[in-house]
Amino acid sequence: MVTIKEIASAVGVSSATVSRVLNYDPTLSISTKKRQAVIETAEALNYETPRNRSRAAAQSLGAGLKIALVHFLEPAQELADPYYVGVRLGIESRCQALKSEVVKVFLTGNPPEATILEGASGVVAVGHYYGEELEWLRRHSRHLVFADYAPAGDVDDSVLSDVSLAMTRLLEAIHSMGFRRIGFVGWVDAFYGPDNIYSERRCRTYIDWMTRAGLYDAELCMVERMTPDSGYTLAKAMLSRPNPPEILITCNDNMALGAYRAIHEMGLRIPADVAVASFNDIPVAQFLGPPLSTVKIPAELIGETAVDLLLERLAGREVAKKVILGTEIVWRGSTPASADAAASSKKA
Template sequence: MVTIKDIAKRTNVSASTVSRVLNYDETLSASPETKQKIFNTAKELNYRTVKSRRLQTQTQSTEIAKRENTKIGMVLLQSKEEEASDPYWLSIREGIEKECTAQGISSLKLIRLQHMVKAREELSELDGLLIVGRIDYPILQSIREYNRNIILINQDANEEEYDSIIFDYEKAASLAMDHLLARGYKRIGYIGGTERISVEEAQSLKKIYTPDARKTIYESKMKQHGADEPTLLFVKEYSIQSGYDLMKEAMAQGNLPEAFFIASDSMAIGALRALHEANIQVPDDVAIVSFNDIEMAKFTSPPLTTVKIPTEEMGRLGVRMMIDRLDGREMPIKIMVPTTLTIRESCGTSRQ
């Protein structure tokens, strides 16, 4: 925190002079130039007086107190098993929970979508809903009949109706593929899961498969380089076990690829285990780039090169957007969070 002494040192005047200037002491005989220099330095260093800091603290306390009665629903489209097998969703949930605590919101109701379908009337008792995951538009519209304050996390939607927090899947997947291709890898395999979206039929829910942008980008990049081989595509459910099973399948085919783009860190962890059991070295024998950058990714052996998705921050942003909407904002907002490639040891050195 910036102090009066910091400003005094920067402006080459005494601390008492700085204090008197910032408190508008009219009895001080300092020149207008000196006063202006002190004010400019204080602004540059983002200094705030004790009074202004106290006022800010009081304002924050008032805001937190006002939110104590706020009731928010966190709608999870994943089952308990799906959430447990993929830390991606758990990280978003943790971001929501942490930000609610920071904002003084004590009432956060967890709702699994499959339980909500037959009890939508309860949604009207909540101030707003944070929906995590991909949901069919008709279901979304029917939910909106009971509660219009909706924030979508990890799903794009009608920009004229819904707030949303997303990232560019195609750009993120391209970061992974471009990195491997730039390092000279030509035979690149793909291990991924199936993207599903919740739909409603006859008063019950089911999930249907939708195109996965990661797989689509992989296929596009390989075709561009004249290296597409359908036999190098391995797809199952998103889980550690699936990553293990699919890498076993790839090894059983023989002629293992030089590298793999693996569509989630969880699957990559399973794949690493399968390779380790077969005494296949990463990255010396096979390079790996994965997706999500979960906490465990930097502790695997070797640590994973992976595309970082700011999942916890997506959850936190969802809560802040909800507060902003409850405070009166009506115009829908879409936030596109950035993605970056975190380079560690699993992708190896260049092959030229």
């Protein structure tokens, strides 16, 4: 294998210079002739960067593997949620590129035969898992990666976006627009039960931030067990109250679709009477009337990264890794334009 030192010797420059040239360092001061000589010498000697070597190794490692994709939603529920479809497609496309086989398992109700997981090289679990389900996955998986979820502790590989940070940035931007009566509708996290219905991360962050800002009103925070009509029923109930919110944040874009329906039925205008903002940026968000402002969460990249984490485990990595992918606020017509809001939409 050709080394940077050998390229440096052939060109007559330092190893550090070769490294900076091959990594396209824009701050490096070097003549065009020398830079070209380094690149041409590296190509002539078939030098591969560590990144390219790792990519080639991953391609080789992935060929012929069997990966179990375990989903926490039933098939019909997943198809109704474009965000989780995106996560799955990311997993499947990455496996296809690696020539790995994907076996889909839907972990709802009674668990499937453990031999399905035990016979796979590794498992990518999509969604949230608690208690017995979580321990069942850990017990029967050779290698396990969680996509869009990170269990408590530091023993599991996981990849997700920080929706708490995203909610904070969204609230800061909305506040900068002049909104003070900010409503939130979301769902109850099934794990925590009826005694802690506000435990979902976006909801908890909303309550904490609004409380610190001196703006929290319990009547403007409504949650329920998730159903296809949750966004509609919660938005209609909140907007029917005597002092409704000026802007409504929904926990995801599916709920925003229901909120839009409720708002239109009530004869209200978006954003003139009530603005709307949400999470996920599913494909239909940009085609609503008006288009929906929403936090973009990279669903497909979450799925792809989960597969890459699994390959790292198979290659020998022993320390658990948690990957946090950035988010971005995409401002559209459902909220008023604001320079401050645009500034707050930097990636998290």
